[in-house]
Amino acid sequence: MPRISLEAGKYEHKERYSYIEIKEDGTFIFQKNIATSYRPNGEYEINGKELLLIDNDKQFYKFKIDGENIYFLDSHLETETLTPMTKYTLSKKK
Numbered sequence: 001m002p003r004i005s006l007e008a009g010k011y012e013h014k015e016r017y018s019y020i021e022i023k024e025d026g027t028f029i030f031q032k033n034i035a036t037s038y039r040p041n042g043e044y045e046i047n048g049k050e051l052l053l054i055d056n057d058k059q060f061y062k063f064k065i066d067g068e069n070i071y072f073l074d075s076h077l078e079t080e081t082l083t084p085m086t087k088y089t090l091s092k093k094k
Helices: none
Strands: 009-013 018-022 027-031 041-047 050-055 060-066 069-075 087-090
Touching: 018 087, 027 050
Parallel strands: none
Antiparallel strands: 009 018, 009 087, 018 027, 027 041, 041 050, 050 060, 060 069, 069 087
């Protein structure tokens, strides 16, 4: 299976005012909702077309990589507020 790469940058979901910042050093920050001050952060892994965010508490968020978009698949939470296939798009803002 060819290795998929993911461009570092801010992936945004406009309607939720939410973003995932992917950094070149292998770390991330995930602003799930503007109404909360908690922002999961930690390290990420890429396995095939899957992006796995693992926060500092060893909780996970799984996404599908598709070009400049990533789609939410699953998380550690029993009552996740994100719906499957929620789309985040790489911001072109500098």
